[in-house]
Amino acid sequence: MKSPFHNTNANNRGIGWQLGASLYRVIIGYGLAVIVAVPLGLLLGQLPILRAGLNPFIQILRPISPLAWMPIALYTIKDAEECGIFVIFICSIWPILLNTSFGVSRLRKEWLDVARTLELSWAGRLWLIILPAAAPTIVTGMRVGLGIAWLAIVAAEMLVGSSGIGYFVWNQWNNLSLSNVILAVLLIGVTGMILDTAFAALQRSVSYAE
Template sequence: MLLMNLAVAFAAIAQSTWKNSKPILLRDTVLLPALGFLGIIALWWIIALFRRDLMPTPPEAFVNNLDFILHPFYQRGPGDLGIGWLLLASLRRVIIGFSLGALVAIPLGFLIGMSRSVMLAFNPMIQIFKPVSPLAWLPIALAIFNLAEPSAIFVIFITSLWPTIINTALGVSSVSKDYLDVAQVLEMPKWRQIYKIILPASLPYIFTGLRISLGIAWLVIVAVEMLTGGVGIGFFVWDEWSRLNLSSVFLAVLVIGVTGLLLDVAIAQLQALVTHRRPSTVNS
Protein backbone atom coordinates (compact mmCIF):
# COMPACT_ATOMS: atom_id res chain seq x y z
CA MET A 1 0.00 0.00 0.00
CA LEU A 2 2.85 2.35 0.88
CA LEU A 3 4.53 1.69 -2.48
CA MET A 4 1.27 2.40 -4.29
CA ASN A 5 0.89 5.71 -2.47
CA LEU A 6 4.47 6.67 -3.32
CA ALA A 7 3.90 5.81 -6.97
CA VAL A 8 0.74 7.95 -7.07
CA ALA A 9 2.61 10.83 -5.39
CA PHE A 10 5.52 10.64 -7.86
CA ALA A 11 3.08 10.53 -10.79
CA ALA A 12 1.29 13.62 -9.47
CA ILE A 13 4.60 15.47 -9.05
CA ALA A 14 5.73 14.51 -12.58
CA GLN A 15 2.42 15.63 -14.06
CA SER A 16 2.59 18.93 -12.19
CA THR A 17 6.19 19.50 -13.31
CA TRP A 18 5.26 18.79 -16.95
CA LYS A 19 2.32 21.19 -16.78
CA ASN A 20 4.54 23.90 -15.30
CA SER A 21 7.41 23.35 -17.75
CA LYS A 22 5.22 23.07 -20.86
CA PRO A 23 4.49 26.84 -21.13
CA ILE A 24 8.20 27.59 -20.59
CA LEU A 25 9.20 25.06 -23.27
CA LEU A 26 6.63 26.51 -25.67
CA ARG A 27 7.89 30.03 -24.98
CA ASP A 28 11.58 29.19 -25.39
CA THR A 29 11.32 26.94 -28.45
CA VAL A 30 8.45 28.53 -30.38
CA LEU A 31 7.30 31.97 -29.24
CA LEU A 32 10.63 33.74 -28.71
CA PRO A 33 12.25 32.45 -31.95
CA ALA A 34 9.05 33.38 -33.82
CA LEU A 35 9.23 36.91 -32.39
CA GLY A 36 12.83 37.20 -33.58
CA PHE A 37 11.90 36.16 -37.13
CA LEU A 38 8.88 38.46 -37.13
CA GLY A 39 11.15 41.34 -36.10
CA ILE A 40 13.47 40.67 -39.03
CA ILE A 41 10.54 40.44 -41.45
CA ALA A 42 9.07 43.69 -40.08
CA LEU A 43 12.42 45.46 -40.53
CA TRP A 44 12.67 44.10 -44.10
CA TRP A 45 9.11 45.32 -44.80
CA ILE A 46 9.85 48.82 -43.48
CA ILE A 47 13.03 49.14 -45.57
CA ALA A 48 11.19 47.84 -48.64
CA LEU A 49 8.53 50.52 -48.26
CA PHE A 50 11.24 53.18 -48.58
CA ARG A 51 12.96 51.43 -51.50
CA ARG A 52 9.97 50.46 -53.63
CA ASP A 53 12.04 50.96 -56.79
CA LEU A 54 14.26 47.95 -56.06
CA MET A 55 13.42 45.98 -52.94
CA PRO A 56 10.31 43.76 -52.75
CA THR A 57 8.18 43.37 -49.63
CA PRO A 58 8.03 39.91 -48.00
CA PRO A 59 4.69 38.96 -49.63
CA GLU A 60 5.93 40.12 -53.04
CA ALA A 61 9.16 38.11 -52.63
CA PHE A 62 7.16 35.03 -51.67
CA VAL A 63 4.93 35.30 -54.74
CA ASN A 64 7.90 35.96 -57.04
CA ASN A 65 9.71 32.88 -55.70
CA LEU A 66 6.80 30.45 -55.89
CA ASP A 67 8.27 28.68 -58.91
CA PHE A 68 11.60 28.10 -57.11
CA ILE A 69 9.79 26.99 -53.94
CA LEU A 70 7.32 24.63 -55.59
CA HIS A 71 9.75 23.22 -58.18
CA PRO A 72 13.24 23.26 -56.61
CA PHE A 73 14.57 20.48 -58.87
CA TYR A 74 13.39 21.56 -62.31
CA GLN A 75 15.69 21.29 -65.35
CA ARG A 76 14.76 23.54 -68.25
CA GLY A 77 18.11 23.71 -69.98
CA PRO A 78 21.88 23.47 -69.37
CA GLY A 79 21.98 26.72 -67.38
CA ASP A 80 18.41 26.83 -66.12
CA LEU A 81 18.23 24.65 -63.00
CA GLY A 82 16.10 24.73 -59.90
CA ILE A 83 17.54 26.04 -56.66
CA GLY A 84 17.67 22.51 -55.28
CA TRP A 85 20.22 21.42 -57.90
CA LEU A 86 22.28 24.57 -57.27
CA LEU A 87 22.28 23.86 -53.54
CA LEU A 88 23.39 20.25 -54.08
CA ALA A 89 26.24 21.39 -56.35
CA SER A 90 27.51 23.76 -53.65
CA LEU A 91 27.11 21.12 -50.93
CA ARG A 92 29.12 18.63 -52.97
CA ARG A 93 32.05 21.05 -53.25
CA VAL A 94 31.87 21.89 -49.55
CA ILE A 95 31.74 18.26 -48.44
CA ILE A 96 34.70 17.27 -50.65
CA GLY A 97 36.87 20.21 -49.58
CA PHE A 98 35.88 19.93 -45.91
CA SER A 99 36.48 16.16 -45.84
CA LEU A 100 39.93 16.52 -47.41
CA GLY A 101 40.72 19.27 -44.91
CA ALA A 102 39.64 17.10 -41.97
CA LEU A 103 41.77 14.18 -43.21
CA VAL A 104 44.82 16.44 -43.14
CA ALA A 105 43.98 18.65 -40.14
CA ILE A 106 43.17 15.98 -37.54
CA PRO A 107 46.42 13.94 -37.88
CA LEU A 108 48.45 17.16 -38.10
CA GLY A 109 46.70 18.49 -35.00
CA PHE A 110 47.62 15.28 -33.17
CA LEU A 111 51.27 15.65 -34.15
CA ILE A 112 51.35 19.29 -33.05
CA GLY A 113 49.63 18.51 -29.75
CA MET A 114 51.91 15.56 -28.93
CA SER A 115 55.26 16.98 -30.02
CA ARG A 116 56.74 20.33 -29.05
CA SER A 117 59.18 20.14 -31.97
CA VAL A 118 56.36 19.70 -34.48
CA MET A 119 54.44 22.54 -32.81
CA LEU A 120 57.43 24.88 -33.12
CA ALA A 121 57.86 23.89 -36.78
CA PHE A 122 54.22 24.38 -37.82
CA ASN A 123 52.98 27.13 -35.50
CA PRO A 124 54.53 30.06 -37.47
CA MET A 125 53.04 28.75 -40.72
CA ILE A 126 49.59 28.36 -39.13
CA GLN A 127 49.69 31.84 -37.61
CA ILE A 128 50.68 33.37 -40.97
CA PHE A 129 48.18 31.53 -43.17
CA LYS A 130 45.23 31.46 -40.74
CA PRO A 131 44.30 35.18 -41.15
CA VAL A 132 44.58 35.13 -44.95
CA SER A 133 41.24 35.88 -46.58
CA PRO A 134 39.75 32.82 -48.32
CA LEU A 135 39.33 34.76 -51.56
CA ALA A 136 43.06 35.52 -51.60
CA TRP A 137 43.65 31.81 -52.24
CA LEU A 138 41.38 31.77 -55.30
CA PRO A 139 43.81 33.31 -57.83
CA ILE A 140 46.52 30.89 -56.65
CA ALA A 141 44.12 27.96 -57.02
CA LEU A 142 43.07 29.08 -60.50
CA ALA A 143 46.73 29.38 -61.50
CA ILE A 144 47.40 25.83 -60.28
CA PHE A 145 44.31 24.02 -61.57
CA ASN A 146 43.13 26.35 -64.37
CA LEU A 147 39.56 25.16 -63.67
CA ALA A 148 36.83 26.60 -61.45
CA GLU A 149 35.66 23.32 -59.88
CA PRO A 150 38.95 22.08 -58.35
CA SER A 151 39.88 25.67 -57.48
CA ALA A 152 36.73 26.08 -55.40
CA ILE A 153 37.38 22.77 -53.63
CA PHE A 154 41.00 23.79 -52.95
CA VAL A 155 39.90 27.08 -51.37
CA ILE A 156 37.45 25.17 -49.15
CA PHE A 157 40.22 22.75 -48.23
CA ILE A 158 42.83 25.35 -47.32
CA THR A 159 40.48 27.59 -45.32
CA SER A 160 38.87 24.75 -43.36
CA LEU A 161 42.21 23.43 -42.11
CA TRP A 162 43.09 25.93 -39.41
CA PRO A 163 40.22 25.68 -36.87
CA THR A 164 40.41 21.88 -36.87
CA ILE A 165 44.21 21.84 -36.55
CA ILE A 166 44.20 24.35 -33.69
CA ASN A 167 41.36 22.73 -31.74
CA THR A 168 42.72 19.23 -32.23
CA ALA A 169 46.17 20.28 -31.04
CA LEU A 170 44.60 22.03 -28.03
CA GLY A 171 42.59 18.92 -27.15
CA VAL A 172 45.58 16.60 -27.45
CA SER A 173 47.85 18.87 -25.38
CA SER A 174 45.13 19.21 -22.70
CA VAL A 175 45.04 15.48 -21.90
CA SER A 176 45.91 14.95 -18.24
CA LYS A 177 49.54 13.97 -17.75
CA ASP A 178 48.47 11.56 -15.00
CA TYR A 179 46.68 9.38 -17.54
CA LEU A 180 49.75 9.27 -19.77
CA ASP A 181 52.01 8.47 -16.81
CA VAL A 182 49.79 5.54 -15.85
CA ALA A 183 49.87 4.32 -19.47
CA GLN A 184 53.68 4.42 -19.45
CA VAL A 185 53.82 2.52 -16.17
CA LEU A 186 51.61 -0.14 -17.75
CA GLU A 187 53.96 -0.13 -20.78
CA MET A 188 51.08 0.67 -23.10
CA PRO A 189 52.21 1.11 -26.73
CA LYS A 190 52.06 4.63 -28.14
CA TRP A 191 49.38 3.76 -30.69
CA ARG A 192 47.24 2.31 -27.91
CA GLN A 193 47.71 5.44 -25.79
CA ILE A 194 46.48 7.51 -28.72
CA TYR A 195 43.48 5.27 -29.35
CA LYS A 196 42.47 4.60 -25.74
CA ILE A 197 43.41 7.83 -23.92
CA ILE A 198 44.29 10.79 -26.13
CA LEU A 199 41.61 10.39 -28.82
CA PRO A 200 38.58 10.02 -26.48
CA ALA A 201 39.77 12.93 -24.32
CA SER A 202 40.30 15.24 -27.30
CA LEU A 203 37.14 14.36 -29.27
CA PRO A 204 35.10 17.33 -27.96
CA TYR A 205 37.87 19.69 -29.09
CA ILE A 206 38.09 17.98 -32.48
CA PHE A 207 34.37 18.29 -33.10
CA THR A 208 34.42 21.94 -32.06
CA GLY A 209 37.09 22.52 -34.69
CA LEU A 210 35.11 20.56 -37.28
CA ARG A 211 31.96 22.60 -36.61
CA ILE A 212 33.85 25.87 -37.00
CA SER A 213 35.60 24.60 -40.14
CA LEU A 214 32.35 23.48 -41.72
CA GLY A 215 30.76 26.86 -41.02
CA ILE A 216 33.71 28.61 -42.64
CA ALA A 217 33.56 26.24 -45.62
CA TRP A 218 29.90 27.03 -46.19
CA LEU A 219 30.60 30.76 -45.96
CA VAL A 220 33.49 30.55 -48.38
CA ILE A 221 31.77 28.52 -51.11
CA VAL A 222 29.15 31.22 -51.66
CA ALA A 223 31.79 33.90 -52.17
CA VAL A 224 33.95 31.65 -54.37
CA GLU A 225 31.03 30.72 -56.61
CA MET A 226 30.17 34.38 -57.06
CA LEU A 227 33.61 34.88 -58.61
CA THR A 228 34.07 31.62 -60.51
CA GLY A 229 30.52 31.23 -61.86
CA GLY A 230 29.09 27.91 -62.93
CA VAL A 231 26.42 25.95 -61.09
CA GLY A 232 25.97 26.75 -57.42
CA ILE A 233 24.00 28.74 -54.90
CA GLY A 234 26.67 31.46 -54.76
CA PHE A 235 26.57 32.08 -58.50
CA PHE A 236 22.77 32.06 -58.28
CA VAL A 237 22.92 34.99 -55.83
CA TRP A 238 25.22 36.98 -58.08
CA ASP A 239 23.28 36.16 -61.25
CA GLU A 240 19.95 37.18 -59.72
CA TRP A 241 21.46 40.42 -58.42
CA SER A 242 22.79 41.16 -61.93
CA ARG A 243 19.18 40.87 -63.10
CA LEU A 244 18.06 43.12 -60.20
CA ASN A 245 15.89 40.26 -58.96
CA LEU A 246 16.18 40.81 -55.22
CA SER A 247 13.28 38.46 -54.50
CA SER A 248 15.44 35.49 -55.51
CA VAL A 249 18.40 36.90 -53.59
CA PHE A 250 16.31 36.91 -50.40
CA LEU A 251 15.26 33.32 -51.09
CA ALA A 252 18.91 32.31 -51.60
CA VAL A 253 19.92 33.99 -48.32
CA LEU A 254 17.23 32.00 -46.50
CA VAL A 255 18.29 28.74 -48.17
CA ILE A 256 21.97 29.38 -47.38
CA GLY A 257 21.17 30.16 -43.73
CA VAL A 258 18.93 27.14 -43.20
CA THR A 259 21.46 24.84 -44.90
CA GLY A 260 24.25 26.17 -42.69
CA LEU A 261 22.10 25.50 -39.63
CA LEU A 262 21.36 21.93 -40.75
CA LEU A 263 25.04 21.26 -41.43
CA ASP A 264 25.95 22.42 -37.93
CA VAL A 265 23.16 20.32 -36.40
CA ALA A 266 24.40 17.28 -38.34
CA ILE A 267 27.95 17.67 -36.97
CA ALA A 268 26.56 18.28 -33.47
CA GLN A 269 24.48 15.09 -33.64
CA LEU A 270 27.50 13.15 -34.89
CA GLN A 271 29.47 14.54 -31.96
CA ALA A 272 26.76 13.42 -29.53
CA LEU A 273 26.75 9.96 -31.11
CA VAL A 274 30.53 9.56 -30.94
CA THR A 275 31.29 11.22 -27.58
CA HIS A 276 28.00 10.36 -25.84
CA ARG A 277 27.82 13.96 -24.67
CA ARG A 278 25.19 16.57 -25.34
CA PRO A 279 26.82 19.07 -27.76
CA SER A 280 26.82 22.80 -27.17
CA THR A 281 24.40 24.76 -29.34
CA VAL A 282 26.78 27.69 -29.71
CA ASN A 283 30.05 27.51 -31.59
CA SER A 284 33.09 28.96 -29.90
Protein backbone atom coordinates in the same frame (compact mmCIF):
# COMPACT_ATOMS: atom_id res chain seq x y z
CA MET B 1 11.33 28.06 -58.77
CA LYS B 2 8.41 25.64 -59.24
CA SER B 3 10.89 22.87 -60.15
CA PRO B 4 13.85 23.31 -57.77
CA PHE B 5 15.75 20.33 -59.18
CA HIS B 6 15.38 20.97 -62.90
CA ASN B 7 18.59 21.08 -64.94
CA THR B 8 17.82 22.30 -68.43
CA ASN B 9 21.25 23.79 -69.16
CA ALA B 10 24.16 25.55 -67.45
CA ASN B 11 22.18 28.78 -67.12
CA ASN B 12 18.86 27.19 -66.19
CA ARG B 13 19.15 25.05 -63.08
CA GLY B 14 16.84 24.92 -60.10
CA ILE B 15 17.79 26.19 -56.67
CA GLY B 16 17.72 22.65 -55.23
CA TRP B 17 20.23 21.51 -57.84
CA GLN B 18 22.43 24.54 -57.10
CA LEU B 19 22.35 23.85 -53.37
CA GLY B 20 23.32 20.24 -54.01
CA ALA B 21 26.29 21.35 -56.11
CA SER B 22 27.52 23.58 -53.28
CA LEU B 23 27.09 20.85 -50.68
CA TYR B 24 29.01 18.43 -52.89
CA ARG B 25 31.97 20.81 -53.06
CA VAL B 26 31.83 21.38 -49.32
CA ILE B 27 31.80 17.64 -48.59
CA ILE B 28 34.87 17.04 -50.79
CA GLY B 29 36.92 20.04 -49.65
CA TYR B 30 35.96 19.77 -46.00
CA GLY B 31 36.48 16.02 -45.98
CA LEU B 32 40.01 16.47 -47.32
CA ALA B 33 40.68 19.09 -44.65
CA VAL B 34 39.60 16.68 -41.90
CA ILE B 35 41.71 13.86 -43.35
CA VAL B 36 44.81 16.10 -43.34
CA ALA B 37 44.21 18.22 -40.25
CA VAL B 38 43.28 15.60 -37.66
CA PRO B 39 46.35 13.32 -38.07
CA LEU B 40 48.67 16.34 -38.38
CA GLY B 41 47.06 17.92 -35.32
CA LEU B 42 47.54 14.71 -33.34
CA LEU B 43 51.21 14.77 -34.32
CA LEU B 44 51.68 18.43 -33.45
CA GLY B 45 49.96 17.96 -30.11
CA GLN B 46 52.43 15.26 -29.10
CA LEU B 47 55.58 16.93 -30.47
CA PRO B 48 56.08 20.43 -28.98
CA ILE B 49 59.20 21.05 -31.07
CA LEU B 50 57.35 20.38 -34.32
CA ARG B 51 54.42 22.49 -33.11
CA ALA B 52 56.70 25.42 -32.35
CA GLY B 53 58.41 25.11 -35.72
CA LEU B 54 55.21 25.06 -37.78
CA ASN B 55 53.24 27.58 -35.73
CA PRO B 56 54.63 30.71 -37.49
CA PHE B 57 53.61 29.35 -40.90
CA ILE B 58 50.16 28.39 -39.62
CA GLN B 59 49.61 31.83 -38.12
CA ILE B 60 50.60 33.50 -41.40
CA LEU B 61 48.32 31.35 -43.57
CA ARG B 62 45.34 31.12 -41.20
CA PRO B 63 44.04 34.74 -41.44
CA ILE B 64 44.12 34.89 -45.25
CA SER B 65 40.66 35.53 -46.70
CA PRO B 66 39.09 32.74 -48.80
CA LEU B 67 38.71 35.12 -51.74
CA ALA B 68 42.40 36.02 -51.60
CA TRP B 69 43.21 32.40 -52.48
CA MET B 70 41.03 32.42 -55.60
CA PRO B 71 43.46 34.13 -58.04
CA ILE B 72 46.27 31.80 -56.97
CA ALA B 73 44.02 28.77 -57.26
CA LEU B 74 42.73 29.80 -60.68
CA TYR B 75 46.28 30.40 -61.94
CA THR B 76 47.63 27.07 -60.70
CA ILE B 77 44.61 24.74 -60.92
CA LYS B 78 42.81 26.38 -63.86
CA ASP B 79 39.50 24.67 -63.09
CA ALA B 80 36.65 26.49 -61.34
CA GLU B 81 35.24 23.33 -59.74
CA GLU B 82 38.58 22.28 -58.27
CA CYS B 83 39.34 25.86 -57.24
CA GLY B 84 36.18 25.92 -55.14
CA ILE B 85 37.16 22.67 -53.44
CA PHE B 86 40.68 23.99 -52.80
CA VAL B 87 39.36 27.18 -51.22
CA ILE B 88 37.14 25.15 -48.88
CA PHE B 89 40.08 22.93 -47.97
CA ILE B 90 42.54 25.75 -47.27
CA CYS B 91 40.05 27.75 -45.20
CA SER B 92 38.56 24.96 -43.10
CA ILE B 93 41.80 23.14 -42.29
CA TRP B 94 43.14 25.67 -39.76
CA PRO B 95 40.53 25.49 -36.97
CA ILE B 96 40.52 21.70 -37.20
CA LEU B 97 44.31 21.54 -37.07
CA LEU B 98 44.71 24.03 -34.22
CA ASN B 99 41.93 22.58 -32.08
CA THR B 100 43.20 19.04 -32.54
CA SER B 101 46.72 20.08 -31.60
CA PHE B 102 45.46 22.04 -28.59
CA GLY B 103 43.26 19.19 -27.38
CA VAL B 104 46.08 16.66 -27.55
CA SER B 105 48.64 18.97 -25.95
CA ARG B 106 46.30 19.59 -22.99
CA LEU B 107 45.88 15.92 -22.08
CA ARG B 108 46.32 15.20 -18.40
CA LYS B 109 49.72 13.78 -17.58
CA GLU B 110 48.10 11.25 -15.25
CA TRP B 111 46.25 9.63 -18.14
CA LEU B 112 49.43 9.18 -20.13
CA ASP B 113 51.17 7.80 -17.04
CA VAL B 114 48.44 5.18 -16.74
CA ALA B 115 48.99 4.23 -20.39
CA ARG B 116 52.68 3.74 -19.75
CA THR B 117 51.94 1.72 -16.62
CA LEU B 118 49.66 -0.54 -18.63
CA GLU B 119 52.35 -0.74 -21.33
CA LEU B 120 49.95 0.25 -24.07
CA SER B 121 51.30 0.47 -27.57
CA TRP B 122 51.28 3.80 -29.45
CA ALA B 123 48.14 2.72 -31.30
CA GLY B 124 46.54 1.70 -28.01
CA ARG B 125 47.32 5.05 -26.39
CA LEU B 126 45.97 6.86 -29.43
CA TRP B 127 42.72 4.89 -29.62
CA LEU B 128 41.96 4.42 -25.91
CA ILE B 129 43.25 7.65 -24.36
CA ILE B 130 44.30 10.43 -26.74
CA LEU B 131 41.37 10.42 -29.17
CA PRO B 132 38.60 10.04 -26.54
CA ALA B 133 40.14 12.74 -24.34
CA ALA B 134 40.72 15.20 -27.19
CA ALA B 135 37.45 14.40 -29.02
CA PRO B 136 35.44 17.38 -27.66
CA THR B 137 38.10 19.85 -28.78
CA ILE B 138 38.56 18.12 -32.14
CA VAL B 139 34.82 18.19 -32.86
CA THR B 140 34.70 21.87 -31.87
CA GLY B 141 37.37 22.60 -34.46
CA MET B 142 35.49 20.55 -37.05
CA ARG B 143 32.31 22.48 -36.27
CA VAL B 144 34.05 25.83 -36.73
CA GLY B 145 35.77 24.58 -39.87
CA LEU B 146 32.47 23.49 -41.42
CA GLY B 147 30.96 26.94 -40.80
CA ILE B 148 33.93 28.56 -42.51
CA ALA B 149 33.67 26.09 -45.40
CA TRP B 150 30.02 26.99 -45.98
CA LEU B 151 30.81 30.70 -45.95
CA ALA B 152 33.78 30.23 -48.28
CA ILE B 153 32.00 28.21 -50.96
CA VAL B 154 29.16 30.73 -51.30
CA ALA B 155 31.66 33.58 -51.71
CA ALA B 156 33.82 31.59 -54.14
CA GLU B 157 30.85 30.61 -56.31
CA MET B 158 29.72 34.23 -56.51
CA LEU B 159 33.17 35.15 -57.81
CA VAL B 160 33.99 32.43 -60.35
CA GLY B 161 31.31 29.77 -60.10
CA SER B 162 29.26 28.37 -62.95
CA SER B 163 26.98 26.48 -60.56
CA GLY B 164 26.16 26.38 -56.88
CA ILE B 165 24.04 28.44 -54.53
CA GLY B 166 26.49 31.36 -54.56
CA TYR B 167 26.39 31.47 -58.34
CA PHE B 168 22.59 31.26 -58.19
CA VAL B 169 22.42 34.32 -55.91
CA TRP B 170 24.66 36.36 -58.20
CA ASN B 171 22.89 35.20 -61.35
CA GLN B 172 19.47 36.07 -59.95
CA TRP B 173 20.75 39.48 -58.90
CA ASN B 174 21.95 40.09 -62.45
CA ASN B 175 18.47 39.08 -63.62
CA LEU B 176 16.98 41.60 -61.16
CA SER B 177 15.03 38.82 -59.41
CA LEU B 178 15.24 40.06 -55.83
CA SER B 179 12.68 37.56 -54.56
CA ASN B 180 14.86 34.65 -55.72
CA VAL B 181 17.91 36.29 -54.14
CA ILE B 182 16.11 36.58 -50.80
CA LEU B 183 14.90 32.97 -51.04
CA ALA B 184 18.44 31.76 -51.77
CA VAL B 185 19.88 33.79 -48.88
CA LEU B 186 17.34 32.25 -46.50
CA LEU B 187 18.15 28.79 -47.85
CA ILE B 188 21.86 29.41 -47.25
CA GLY B 189 21.10 30.37 -43.67
CA VAL B 190 18.83 27.39 -43.01
CA THR B 191 21.36 24.96 -44.51
CA GLY B 192 24.13 26.44 -42.39
CA MET B 193 21.95 26.11 -39.30
CA ILE B 194 21.18 22.46 -40.07
CA LEU B 195 24.87 21.65 -40.54
CA ASP B 196 25.81 23.43 -37.32
CA THR B 197 23.00 21.72 -35.38
CA ALA B 198 24.23 18.32 -36.54
CA PHE B 199 27.74 19.09 -35.32
CA ALA B 200 26.38 20.47 -32.05
CA ALA B 201 24.70 17.12 -31.43
CA LEU B 202 27.96 15.33 -32.27
CA GLN B 203 29.82 17.65 -29.92
CA ARG B 204 27.46 16.82 -27.04
CA SER B 205 27.83 13.10 -27.71
CA VAL B 206 31.62 13.17 -27.29
CA SER B 207 31.72 15.61 -24.36
CA TYR B 208 32.46 14.39 -20.86
CA ALA B 209 32.57 15.85 -17.38
CA GLU B 210 36.11 16.28 -16.11
